[in-house]
Amino acid sequence: MKEKFDAILVRPPEPIIETWYDYAESLGLGYIASYAREQGHSIKIIDAIVEKKTIEEVVTEVLNINPLIVGFSVFQVAFENTIIIAKKLREKGFVGHITLGGHFPTFSAKEILGNYGGDIDSIVTYEGEIPFSQLIESLKKDNCWETINNLIFKRDNKIIQNPINPLITNLDELPLPARDKFFEAFKVNKTISISASRGCWNNCSFCTVTAFYDVPRGSRWRGRSVENIINEIEFLQIKYAYNSFTFIDDNFFGPGTKGVERVIDFAKRLIEKNLNIDYSIECRVDDVDYEIFSLLKNSGLKAVFLGIENGDNNILNRFNKRATVTDNERAIKILESLELSINAGFILYDPFINLSELEKNIEFIKKYKIFDLPALLRKLELRNGMEYRKIIENSGLLIVEKNVTDYYFKDKSVNNFYKLIQLCLSNFIPSYFLFRELKNKKELSLEASSFFSDELNQSAIKIFEDLLQEIRLNQDLMEESKEYIEINNLAKQKGQYLYKTLKFTSLIKN
Incomplete structure (x- = not known):
């Protein structure tokens, strides 16, 4: 039966280049x-990313069901695919x-409707629970x-913007999220x-979260509330018989003293209930305190996504981070002393970075072994x-340009460096993805995983430093230059060696 x-709610497929995570x-x-x-x-969810669906498969599924409404949750990187699906x-x-x-359609609504208004009927801005449900109700009844x-x-030919609802005050009143996928x-x-x-x-200047909720x-x-969160954890433990959780909050800590007290209360409640979970959170560096994170560790905290963002104070100021490199280092040292895993949020390049700031950053990256290959290529992403x-x-x-927003670097030597370093480090990408695949499948021992991680990162950093030194000497360095060819050949040789060694190691284990 049909x-x-x-x-239908859709998360569209994203380009392969985004699968760093x-x-x-x-x-x-x-x-x-x-x-x-x-x-x-009645709602159907199509998550093209976790279901590994193509554009054509999404289109076919929507047409087969033929709902009253299709709602797309759109990240900027998936916008082009979203429009392709809508047009088809x-x-x-x-x-x-x-x-x-989503964030991108909310801040780009006028441009989207101006260019694609024949295919897209509306944009649901800001929090979507109430307006999307009301849309369905209206389409089922009077279509008004x-x-x-x-x-x-x-x-x-006019863009109409309706009044905006206040933010949902009490999140406890929302039903728990559907977990169809x-x-x-x-x-x-x-x-x-x-x-x-x-x-x-x-209020970081590179982020849309504040603007979205402001x-x-x-x-x-x-x-x-802590009670509401604990209840969901217990429910999920029973339903899925699993004890590992990831909090996806933009910042697990709320503002001020009350925000800290809430986190402490959460940790104590986990310990009192003896739920035996492990979990990860995201926070700012100035949230990190030894006593608080000791308590969090005792309650099950294993990993922290830490908003470090950069290793130079000038850039941190441009980002309006209200934190310094010293704050970054203090937070890293506390988490390392507690043996908590660190996943660093890091933006190496912004449009105004110069070679000296790049050098400071590479020294920071070398000092703390919490960064991987993508950190050496990560640019500030521009979002409306x-x-x-x-x-x-x-x-x-x-x-x-059409569906693409980017920027030049103000320093011309950085423009050239970034073009060349992308080419050089592309030699390591097959090894990087193979390493991640084998690690996720647990086909590498802890010793082998640590060895390959260090080898991959140190090799990439060495290429980065060599190229940076050459750009210092010749800011007009070209792909045809002898010096560049030597560096690129070294990267190619090292990348091939790592890939073959990883392949051989996995074959031995199997």
């Missing part, structure tokens, strides 16, 4: 789905409502959806995602809504 749903289930779609179901609507749906006769939601708050749409995601990540809060109380009325950081984008626009460095 499936029938009122609405493993994808978890989308709790954003999960919350929207569970809220809509609570209102009596229209070409194949789909007449239902198509809406987009144009008065729903948080919607932006196009009528008679839990098992597909779990095969890859081996952890259960939980959202304990929304928003961030800081426009609607309400507190831009809201946390669920971020404060730093306005600065770049005013500087004249912005590059805007």
